[in-house]
Each structure stands twice: as structure tokens, then as C-alpha cells.
């Protein structure tokens with residue numbers, strides 16, 4: 177068993193795309209490719225006897241669909257996917273859910289996840305809407321980049337999420353779901369995505385964590401033009417603390433990315449401390465002089481932010497500033513459409 181940063185990883189190597197790795201009886205781990213810096217997402221297949229429950233079936237790209245098809249024709253052949261469980265509405269998790277629904281599967285997710293995914297699939301835009309451009313400007317996006325992005329087709333759900341047919345089954349806090357020969361308790365988290373479902377086995381200590389419970393990488397906490405005064409950092413910290421009483425050393429967490437791990441009590445502490453540390457560095461930096469959100473990248477991320485990460489960094493910087501602002505610790509001043517943040 178490998179140990180890194182105090183977490184223990186029982187599986188040395190992840191399964192190749194299109195193949196599976198048995199985690200426990202009736203529970204298989206799959207990897208699906210993503211066309212991003214984070215190049216994979218985990219899916220899990222739970223054996224329900226006469227069919228499979230598939231958790232988080234990846235993004236709707238050619239490569240991802242091919243890898244999933246390879247698994248369906250290979251290790252998962254012999255019975256159909258009868259149910260898809262989606263932890264949260266992000267495209268790398270819900271992308272192929274609608275495709276599996278058209279092939280006979282039922283979709284189970286939280287109501288918020290379903291509404292968000294379906295709304296965003298229908299909200300296709302050829303160019304960013306004015307609210308989005310204003311939001312980017314307000315965050316201090318570089319003017320050259322802003323002009324480029326304002327005239328470019330933006331990220332669209334419809335480009336990477338298969339249309340979701342009508343009909344889903346709601347998963348709510350406290351529900352118990354039977355899948356893969358186990359009873360799973362639904363616990364809802366927030367911050368990375370509103371109403372993110374996690375499933376905690378009541379029989380053997382397995383946890384389907386989605387992006388709420390990730391090892392080694394931190395889930396993005398982002399603010400967007402849809403809800404510009406949101407405080408996902410507060411929601412995330414509250415969720416981490418709410419999970420702490422249920423976390424034990426012998427639980428094996430099956431995350432949405434990276435590898436299954438033991439050590440959830442430590443991981444929850446790390447997740448809280450990571451953001452508290454970032455907020456502390458931010459307070460100190462803003463005390464020196466007012467900053468825009470993008471000017472806070474170096475102090476928040478402690479590394480160079482490349483173009484591939486710029487968008488995620490921007491929404492995360494605004495999230496941390498909003499948190500201090502809504503706590504009354506900092507104020508902001510608008511100069512020609514750009515917010516400058518400083519202690520009050």
C-alpha cells in the first residue's frame with residue numbers, strides 16, 4: 177500500500193481506459209479520459225444482479241464514449257446499465273448520463289444537479305453573454321484576453337453533455353439506496369457544486385465521494401456570473417465539518433478523480449486547512465494594497481497559473497474574496513468596471 181501525505185492508497189495503478197479494477201465484491205472501478213489538464217475521471221460500476229448501476233459516467237466526448245463503450249462491451253457485458261447515479265452536475269460526471277438513459281438506464285441524482293445540468297444544456301450561447309463578460313472584467317481579467325474571450329464561443333454544456341431526456345429520480349440527504357449489494361446513505365455536500373451527493377455504505381465502509389472527497393487535489397470552488405455573490409468557500413468548509421463526525425480510518429473513499437484512499441479524517445482536516453491557509457495569505461496580501469481577483473493568483477495558488485488553468489483560477493479567486501467580503505472583513509471599490517478588494 178502506497179502512502180502519500182498521510183493518505184493510504186491500496187491500489188498502486190489505476191485501471192487502463194476501457195478496463196475495470198475490482199475494488200470489493202460487486203464494485204468495479206473504471207477510468208474514463210477527459211480532454212483537460214485533469215485527464216481522467218473515475219466511474220464505478222455496481223453489480224445489481226440483473227443490471228449495472230454506473231456512478232458518474234464521464235464527459236460526452238468521442239474518446240470518453242469510446243472508453244465507456246469498450247467497458248460495456250468487455251468487463252460489463254452480459255447485462256445492461258439499468259441505473260446511472262450522478263454525484264453532481266459537472267460535465268465530467270453527468271456528460272454521458274443522458275446517452276445511457278436513451279439506452280434504457282434510469283438517472284438518479286440530486287434535484288439541483290438535474291436542474292442545473294438540464295438548464296445549462298439548453299442555455300447554448302455562440303458568444304459569452306454580457307453578464308459573463310462584465311464578470312470577467314470585474315475580476316480583473318487581462319484586457320487582451322478579455323477581448324479575445326468576448327468574441328470566442330464560450331464553454332457550453334451542450335458541447336460536452338449529452339441531452340438529458342425528461343425524467344430522473346431525486347436523491348436527498350439521508351436517503352438509503354440499495355446498489356451493488358449494499359445499502360448506501362446519501363449525504364449532501366456543497367461548495368464544489370450545490371447539492372453534491374456522496375454515498376456512504378452502511379455495510380462495509382466504502383464511500384462514493386465524487387469531487388466532494390478527493391485526495392491530493394483540491395476541488396475547485398468557483399463563483400460564476402450566474403450567482404456572482406455566492407460563497408462556495410463557506411459552503412465547502414461547512415460540508416467538510418459536517419462530514420467529520422462520520423469519517424473513520426477504515427473507510428475506503430472512492431473519489432471522482434485520482435485513486436481510492438484511506439484516511440478520510442485527515443483528508444477532511446487538510447481540506448479545511450488548505451482553504452483557511454489561503455484565506456490567511458489573502459488577508460495579509462490585501463492589507464498591503466488593494467488587489468483585483470486575478471492579482472491574487474500568486475498568493476492563493478503559490479504557483480504560475482497557465483492559460484489552461486486561468487478560468488478555474490479566476491472563479492476560485494473570486495470565491496475566496498467573496499468569502500472575506502461576506503464575512504465583513506474586506507470591502508471593494510469599482511474602478512472602471514474592475515473590483516479592487518481591500519480590508520475595511
Ligand SMILES: [Zn+2]
Pocket residue numbers: 217266268269387432433
Ligand atoms: Zn470532476
